[in-house]
Each structure stands twice: as structure tokens, then as C-alpha cells.
Amino acid sequence: MVTPSWRERIDHWRDSRALRRIAAVVVVIAAFLYPLVASSGTGLDTATVAEVFILLALGLNIVVGFAGLLDLGYAAFFAIGAYTTALLASTHFAIGNQTHTSLLLSYGPNGVHVNFFLLIPIAALAAALCGILFGAPTLRLRGDYLAIVTLGFGEIVPKVIENLGPGNSVGLPNITNGVNDITGIDSPPNINLGPIHWTFQTNDPRPWYYLGLIIVVISVIIIYRLRSSRLGRSWVAIREDEIAAAHAGINITGTRLTAFALGAAFSGFGGLLEASRLGTVDYTEFLFNFSITILVMVILGGMGSIPGAVLGGIVIAYLNQSWLTNAAAGINNFGGWLEKGPGLIHTLGVWLSGLPLASAKPMIFGIILVGIMLLRPQGLLPSGRRARELHPRTAGELAEEDSELYTVRTGEI
Amino acid sequence: MVEILIAGLALGSLYAIVALGYTMVYGIIELINFAHGDVFTFGVFVAIPVLDRLINQSAINISPLQSLIGIGVAMIVSALLCGILGVAIERLAYRPLRNAPRLAPLITAIGVSLIIENALFQWQGGGLIGFPSTLNVVQYPFLGGATITNVQILVIAVAVLMMIGLDLFVNRTNVGKAMRAVAQDREAAAMMGINVDRIISLTFLIGSALAGAGAVIYGIEISEVGYDTGFTLGLFAFTAAVVGGIGNIRGAMLGGILIGVVISWVDNLGSGASAGAGTEWYDVVVFAILVLILVFRPAGLLGTNTTEKV
Numbered sequence: 252m253v254t255p256s257w258r259e260r261i262d263h264w265r266d267s268r269a270l271r272r273i274a275a276v277v278v279v280i281a282a283f284l285y286p287l288v289a290s291s292g293t294g295l296d297t298a299t300v301a302e303v304f305i306l307l308a309l310g311l312n313i314v315v316g317f318a319g320l321l322d323l324g325y326a327a328f329f330a331i332g333a334y335t336t337a338l339l340a341s342t343h344f345a346i347g348n349q350t351h352t353s354l355l356l357s358y359g360p361n362g363v364h365v366n367f368f369l370l371i372p373i374a375a376l377a378a379a380l381c382g383i384l385f386g387a388p389t390l391r392l393r394g395d396y397l398a399i400v401t402l403g404f405g406e407i408v409p410k411v412i413e414n415l416g417p418g419n420s421v422g423l424p425n426i427t428n429g430v431n432d433i434t435g436i437d438s439p440p441n442i443n444l445g446p447i448h449w450t451f452q453t454n455d456p457r458p459w460y461y462l463g464l465i466i467v468v469i470s471v472i473i474i475y476r477l478r479s480s481r482l483g484r485s486w487v488a489i490r491e492d493e494i495a496a497a498h499a500g501i502n503i504t505g506t507r508l509t510a511f512a513l514g515a516a517f518s519g520f521g522g523l524l525e526a527s528r529l530g531t532v533d534y535t536e537f538l539f540n541f542s543i544t545i546l547v548m549v550i551l552g553g554m555g556s557i558p559g560a561v562l563g564g565i566v567i568a569y570l571n572q573s574w575l576t577n578a579a580a581g582i583n584n585f586g587g588w589l590e591k592g593p594g595l596i597h598t599l600g601v602w603l604s605g606l607p608l609a610s611a612k613p614m615i616f617g618i619i620l621v622g623i624m625l626l627r628p629q630g631l632l633p634s635g636r637r638a639r640e641l642h643p644r645t646a647g648e649l650a651e652e653d654s655e656l657y658t659v660r661t662g663e664i
Numbered sequence: 665m666v667e668i669l670i671a672g673l674a675l676g677s678l679y680a681i682v683a684l685g686y687t688m689v690y691g692i693i694e695l696i697n698f699a700h701g702d703v704f705t706f707g708v709f710v711a712i713p714v715l716d717r718l719i720n721q722s723a724i725n726i727s728p729l730q731s732l733i734g735i736g737v738a739m740i741v742s743a744l745l746c747g748i749l750g751v752a753i754e755r756l757a758y759r760p761l762r763n764a765p766r767l768a769p770l771i772t773a774i775g776v777s778l779i780i781e782n783a784l785f786q787w788q789g790g791g792l793i794g795f796p797s798t799l800n801v802v803q804y805p806f807l808g809g810a811t812i813t814n815v816q817i818l819v820i821a822v823a824v825l826m827m828i829g830l831d832l833f834v835n836r837t838n839v840g841k842a843m844r845a846v847a848q849d850r851e852a853a854a855m856m857g858i859n860v861d862r863i864i865s866l867t868f869l870i871g872s873a874l875a876g877a878g879a880v881i882y883g884i885e886i887s888e889v890g891y892d893t894g895f896t897l898g899l900f901a902f903t904a905a906v907v908g909g910i911g912n913i914r915g916a917m918l919g920g921i922l923i924g925v926v927i928s929w930v931d932n933l934g935s936g937a938s939a940g941a942g943t944e945w946y947d948v949v950v951f952a953i954l955v956l957i958l959v960f961r962p963a964g965l966l967g968t969n970t971t972e973k974v
Contacts, residue, residue, distance in 0.1 A: 388959045403951035420941035614782035620775030624768050
């Protein structure tokens with residue numbers, strides 16, 4: 252009997268299921284308590300953005316991480332979720348001159364207003380339908396073709412939104428309000444449940460934060476269950492070996508399609524949350540660079556890893572909203588201080604104080620993508636299975652495994 | 665109609681040149697080199713200072729000799745620098761991942777594209793930059809009352825020369841034969857004594873150098889460039905490569921010209937109430953073509969159906 256090394260002990264400890272559950276519960280409790288300590292205002296706003304990012308990262312993780320399909324136009328589904336909300340719950344579509352009101356829906360000259368809770372399935376369904384509509388003809392292509400087709404799709408959706416505004420050149424009525432954005436999107440109805448009194452207003456981020464948190468927690472649970480379901484295991488099987496999976500009786504295209512549609516559905520949730528929180532949608536938020544931002548979240552956290560997607564969403568949200576600006580200011584100030592020094596230090600200072608960090612976000616994202624792929628392809632919080640797949644074993648490790656096999660066979664353990 | 669066709673041919677020649685780079689790299693290592701479009705933009709940017717030095721910008725009439733020397737030197741400089749950049753990208757970012765799962769180099773390629781694009785942004789800013797004037801534009805009468813400019817003739821001629829040169833190189837020389845061998849079966853090629861790494865580097869060198877040389881004629885034809893020009897252009901060029909049959913050099917030429925003509929045609933659609941419809945919708949049309957080709961003829965027009973290697 253060999254005593255396990257520290258490294259092995261740590262690995263074992265980290266892999267233990269009980270510990271993972273405890274960690275998850277601690278994180279959720281901390282997240283629920285966070286508004287009590289957060290500086291109300293910007294801090295909580297960033298956290299709310301992080302929730303939307305987490306939803307997007309979770310959804311894309313199904314497509315890229317579980318099913319191994321590179322989707323470069325994922326922001327388009329986010330756009331569809333957001334615009335579905337905007338069209339169905341704002342003053343945009345005026346119908347007739349009499350207002351009809353019911354519990355879940357009202358329409359009239361003041362626009363169509365669908366109840367927020369009814370919109371949750373509608374937004375998800377709209378995004379999922381677009382995923383199916385678009386995925387069905389293309390998902391039998393090989394992976395890298397799919398990447399470029401999704402990229403094209405991601406370019407088309409914002410372009411169509413832009414072109415279907417008022418007075419458009421194809422003679423259609425004003426559908427999307429084009430470059431003018433859609434404003435005046437409804438907030439969720441007020442919630443009064445026992446001790447909970449939530450009023451969704453722009454000046455109080457707390458109800459938004461809690462609403463987002465609940466959606467995130469439910470989504471995480473759904474995705475965990477999904478991953479270990481028959482469907483989730485089929486996704487992984489196809490990713491790891493398409494031919495073997497097909498021989499095991501898995502319908503390749505159909506299974507991929509479900510990954511695509513379910514992945515899209517989660518960005519539909521994200522779009523709904525974002526549109527109703529901001530009260531406005533703008534198609535320029537959903538361009539290629541945002542698709543890449545979501546991809547960076549998934550890659551950073553670790554492809555196929557659910558905690559990884561959560562971490563990736565949080566890190567990129569904070570990087571986007573505050574860290575980068577703060578770091579840029581800090582480095583520039585530090586450069587200004589160094590400028591007072593002599594010779595080389597002065598030159599370094601001038602360079603640092605003029606460093607355009609704020610506009611270098613795409614470069615930082617690019618460095619993250621390349622760096623992670625070259626140095627740690629399994630990401631920061633890897634899923635065990637994906638890590639082994641992405642990190643081919645060295646000859647030494649293989650030999651070690653062989654010798655272990657040998658000792659097992661000779662009964663020396 | 666003839667004018668639209670000529671403009672389409674000139675534009676399509678540019679797409680074809682960029683498409684060559686995509687198709688060569690895809691043919692040999694099955695990677696969509698997302699950075700290729702940005703290498704192209706880099707080529708346009710480095711040509712600008714060269715032309716500024718060589719051609720007197722304040723002159724009203726530029727002598728043909730000066731134009732010729734200026735354009736020639738700019739093409740060589742740009743091709744050289746782009747070639748070096750292409751090889752460096754391959755060496756640093758793609759080679760370490762050659763045996764990794766397919767998704768890894770693809771994601772790396774996107775990262776490299778972002779890095780180069782942002783570096784170009786930091787260098788030249790976010791706006792469109794005018795390309796220096798290089799020659800006196802002359803119009804010649806052409807069929808059916810249409811006209812053709814010397815710029816268009818130059819663009820088409822340079823593109824055709826490059827394509828014929830590349831086609832001869834790949835099909836008639838020993839190195840070209842080695843490239844085809846590596847594309848067909850890397851391991852078998854290595855066993856025949858071909859230095860696979862060197863051939864892959866060479867592929868990147870040639871593809872990027874062609875983009876660099878093409879970048880100069882792009883500047884002359886379109887006359888302005890932004891840091892993200894290569895991104896959209898690269899997408900269209902990739903579409904061209906797919907339409908022609910990816911991995912197929914003649915297919916890339918055909919696809920490029922087809923896409924160019926389609927864009928030039930759609931761009932001019934719409935009049936009266938729907939004026940400008942074509943300009944608004946042409947990228948949607950191009951991507952729709954991409955999707956349709958991939959769905960109904962994934963091997964492209966000139967490609968042969970291949971099954972995925974196991």
C-alpha cells in the first residue's frame with residue numbers, strides 16, 4: 252500500500268461529492284446575503300449583470316462544453332430573447348384604440364403587454380425555436396463549418412433587426428424600430444409574498460438581483476440534472492467520438508439539435524432579464540464581439556464545467572463593468588508616478604501612463620482565449636472528464652498507468 | 665449590367681485572393697484561420713507608409729513609372745511582412761495545438777484574430793483611413809457603352825496572375841507536390857521524407873503573402889481601410905472558399921468571383937421607395953448563400969465529397 256501524495260490527497264478531497272455540495276450551498280447562501288454587505292448601487296448592478304452573463308455562459312456551455320459544437324453567433328439568441336421581450340411587453344406595438352386587459356395579457360393603443368412570468372417560457376421558447384430553425388439544416392455539418400455558419404447567423408440577426416425599422420426599404424411595417432431601439436419595456440409586476448416585498452424600479456437593484464439569482468440557481472440545478480440525464484450523456488458521447496456514439500444508437504443530428512435549442516433557451520432567459528431590467532433593447536449590443544465575450548466566459552471557466560461557467564460569467568462581468576477601468580486607471584496613475592523618475596524609469600512611466608487599457612478589451616479577451624488554449628485548455632474550474640480529454644497524457648503518465656495495471660494483475664496491491 | 669459585372673469581377677478578384685489563404689490552410693491542416701482577414705488588414709496598413717514615401721502625393725499627375733515602382737515595392741514589402749506574420753502565428757499559436765481536439769486551435773484562431781485586430785486598432789485608431797493615391801484613374805470604353813477603369817484592369821490582372829502562379833506552383837513543382845501530399849495524409853507524407861512542419865509553415869507563408877500583395881490592390885481599388893476591414897472581408901472570402909469547395913485552389917478563385925459578382929449585383933438592387941435595399945441587405949444575402957451551399961452542396965462547386973477522417 253502506497254501512501255497517497257499530498258497532490259493526490261488534494262485531488263481526492265476536491266473531487267469528493269459531499270464537499271462539492273457543501274461548497275455549492277455556501278456559495279448560494281453567500282449570494283443571497285451579498286446585497287446586505289454590497290454597497291447598494293453600482294456594486295449590486297454589476298452583480299446583476301453577472302447573473303445575466305452566468306445564464307449566457309451556462310447556455311453556451313451546453314453547446315460548446317457538453318456537445319462540443321462551436322457556436323460563434325450565440326449573442327443572436329440573446330438578442331432574440333431580448334427583442335421578444337421588447338415586442339411583447341412594451342409600448343411599441345399599438346393595436347386598435349381600445350385597451351383590453353386580462354391577468355396575463357393586455358393590448359391596445361398603449362402597446363402589447365404580456366405578463367413577465369408568462370414571458371419567461373415565451374422568451375426561452377422563441378430563442379429555442381430559432382435555435383432549431385437554424386440548427387436543423389446546418390447541424391449535420393462538421394464542427395468547424397458549424398462555427399462559421401453560426402458566425403454568419405450572428406451577423407444576420409442584428410442586421411435584420413437594424414433593417415426592419417420604420418420606413419424600411421423592403422416595404423414591411425415597422426417591426427423592430429431599427430436603429431431607434433425599443434424603449435419603455437415593462438418591469439416585472441411587484442411581488443408581495445409574506446415578508447418579501449419586491450418593487451422593480453430602476454433605482455433599486457436589489458429585487459432585480461434576487462430575481463436573477465433565483466433564475467440562475469434554478470438554471471444551474473436544471474443543467475446539472477440535464478448533464479447526467481440520458482440526453483446529457485449522449486451529448487458528451489457525441490463530442491468525444493461521433494462515430495462510436497452513432498454506433499451506440501445515438502441520433503447524432505437530433506441530439507445536437509437539442510443541445511443547440513436548450514443552449515439557446517438559456518440565453519432567452521438572459522435576454523428577458525436584461526431587456527426588462529434596462530427597459531430598452533439595442534441591437535448593437537448583440538454583435539459578434541458579444542458572442543466572443545460569452546465564449547471567453549466558457550473557455551475561461553472551463554469547457555463543460557458548470558461551476559466554470561458560473562465563475563467565467565462573474566469574472567468577465569466584473570472585468571467588463573469595473574475591474575478593467577479601475578486597473579487601467581491604476582496602471583496609468585502608476586505610470587504618471589514613475590514619470591518623475593530618471594532615464595529608463597521615466598520612459599517606462601510615459602509608456603504606462605499612456606497605455607490604452609480601456610480600449611484593449613478585445614486584446615485582453617484574445618489573450619485569454621489563446622493563453623487558456625495553450626497553457627490550461629481545461630480552464631480554471633475544469634470538469635474532470637473534459638480535462639482528461641483536452642490534456643493528452645504524456646508518455647510518462649501512460650507508462651505509469653501501465654505499471655499500475657501490471658501491479659493489479661500480479662496482485663501486488 | 666456590364667458595368668455591374670466588371671465591378672463584380674474586380675471585387676471578386678480581391679475576395680478570391682483572400683479566399684486562397686483560407687483554402688490553402690484549411691486544405692492542409694483543416695483549420696479555419698480566423699486571423700487571415702486581419703493579416704490582410706495589416707497588409708493594407710503597412711502599404712500606406714511605403715506608398716506615401718514612394719509616390720508624390722501632391723502631384724496632380726503621377727507618372728506611370730512612379731506608379732508602377734510604387735505599387736510593385738509596396739506589394740513586395742506588404743507580402744513579405746504579412747508572410748512573416750502568418751508564419752509567426754502558425755508557429756506560436758497553432759503548432760503547439762496540432763494534436764489537440766479540433767475545437768482548441770479553432771478557439772485559438774479566434775483569439776489571435778482578436779489580438780491582431782485590436783493591435784491594428786491601437787495603431788491606426790477606429791476610423792476609416794484613406795489609402796494614398798497611386799495612379800491616375802483612366803476610364804476606357806468597354807462593351808455595350810460600359811466603361812472599365814485602369815484600376816479595375818490592374819486588380820483583375822494582378823489577381824489572375826497570382827492565381828495562375830499559385831496553381832502552377834502547387835501542381836507543377838516538387839514543393840507543391842509535397843504540399844498536396846501533406847494535405848492528403850500527413851503521416852504518410854512524413855514517412856516519405858517530407859518535412860511536414862516546414863511545408864505547413866510554407867503554406868502559411870504563401871497564403872499570407874498573397875493576402876499581403878492583394879491588400880495593396882485592395883487599397884487601390886477601395887481606397888479606404890479600417891482596422892476591422894479584414895473581418896467582414898475575411899468572412900466573405902471564407903464564404904467564397906466554401907462556395908468553390910474548401911481546400912480547392914481553383915474553387916477559391918471561382919467562388920471569389922461569384923461572390924464578388926453577386927455582391928455587386930445585390931448592392932445595386934432597389935429603386936424608388938426601396939432605394940438602398942441592396943446595400944442594406946447584401947451581407948444577409950452572402951451568409952444565406954453560405955448556409956444554402958453548406959446545406960445542399962457542402963463540398964462546394966468544385967470540391968469532391970470527402971468523408972471525415974477517423
